[in-house]
Amino acid sequence: MDMGRERLTLGLLLRLSILLTAVCVCIHVYLETGWQGFQTPPGRPPQSKQKSGQQGRRGQVSAESEERGIKRRISYVHTLKKDRASRKRDREDPSPALRPHRKTPRWHIDLQPWAGEGRSLEDEAKRFLSFITTPQVFCASSPGEEEAVQEGSTGDWAVCLDPKYSLIHRIQSKHCRVYSFGLGVDDRSLERSLASSGCEVHCFDPSLKQPHLQQTEMWLHRLSVDWRDPNPAIVAQRQHANTKKLATILNDFGHREVDVLKADMESAEWKILENLVLEGVLDSVGQLLLEIHLHWAGFEVGGDDPSVVRYWFSLLKELQHANFQLFHVHSDPNKPHLFLHKNVFNASSTYTLSWVNTQWKPSRNPK
Numbered sequence: 001m002d003m004g005r006e007r008l009t010l011g012l013l014l015r016l017s018i019l020l021t022a023v024c025v026c027i028h029v030y031l032e033t034g035w036q037g038f039q040t041p042p043g044r045p046p047q048s049k050q051k052s053g054q055q056g057r058r059g060q061v062s063a064e065s066e067e068r069g070i071k072r073r074i075s076y077v078h079t080l081k082k083d084r085a086s087r088k089r090d091r092e093d094p095s096p097a098l099r100p101h102r103k104t105p106r107w108h109i110d111l112q113p114w115a116g117e118g119r120s121l122e123d124e125a126k127r128f129l130s131f132i133t134t135p136q137v138f139c140a141s142s143p144g145e146e147e148a149v150q151e152g153s154t155g156d157w158a159v160c161l162d163p164k165y166s167l168i169h170r171i172q173s174k175h176c177r178v179y180s181f182g183l184g185v186d187d188r189s190l191e192r193s194l195a196s197s198g199c200e201v202h203c204f205d206p207s208l209k210q211p212h213l214q215q216t217e218m219w220l221h222r223l224s225v226d227w228r229d230p231n232p233a234i235v236a237q238r239q240h241a242n243t244k245k246l247a248t249i250l251n252d253f254g255h256r257e258v259d260v261l262k263a264d265m266e267s268a269e270w271k272i273l274e275n276l277v278l279e280g281v282l283d284s285v286g287q288l289l290l291e292i293h294l295h296w297a298g299f300e301v302g303g304d305d306p307s308v309v310r311y312w313f314s315l316l317k318e319l320q321h322a323n324f325q326l327f328h329v330h331s332d333p334n335k336p337h338l339f340l341h342k343n344v345f346n347a348s349s350t351y352t353l354s355w356v357n358t359q360w361k362p363s364r365n366p367k
Contacts, residue, residue, distance in 0.1 A: 124309035136325040158328040206242035227271040262289040295338040295349040328354035
């Protein structure tokens, strides 16, 4: 009987000991966990003092970086506001002298607003003809060694020899370069006078029999300018390709600049001029002498008559926006008076326009 009671007592004591031990362990674990949670934020392991210091420095650097990022965002917003204000001023002041010329290639020209609400041919023709018959700058040439050049630049074609522009200085320094494009051109008096004055003259005519020919003081090339390069498949079928874009010709000849560009392209001038505007090639040209033909719309120029004249006018305004100013106008009285197959304001069918790039600054030793 006594033995049974002793065993029962020992069993109870053993169970109580185990229970007390478990309670002590739980209390210890709870206290440890609570103390660590007080020292370290939830979800982060406890760190040494050195690591805590590094983390503090990183936090400071992160705060400074975030502050700089905020400042950059504020500066970016301010820049956007300035750009919007600048574009707004450009729209309010369409002065060509203040409008920067675009450097990147474009897909289309900027069409000018219609001349009148009625969008009539008369309104468009009146604005266009007034624009092409009103010189914008006067070219005063000093007497002396320029007389020989002036003799060849009277009549249809003329160059600007005013000392405030570059051409006369380039002639004197023997750095002048001339490109002349035409189809079966017989009159090359201007080219000869410029060549005799020391200019490097290149005449391009696709009707020539030889690819390249040096004649007296000029180079003749069986080549012409176009508003697009030839299709490679077509070129492969022919021995020679005789039309290229001006940018391609300049690259093939290794030339960066042309002091005088003369072009008589028999109604292809509008699309060629459009290509020069869109590709920014006009930046490489000092003076542009261009014969325009008004008896019909021109190659690949579509639309009704008012739209065609508006397109012509917009192209010439692009010249003005590129810092080109008209200094010479000539119309042949022997040409028929046809304007898109009509007699409009007794306008001639052909005009020769001469433009000078007033902001052109050529390099001293061009290639």
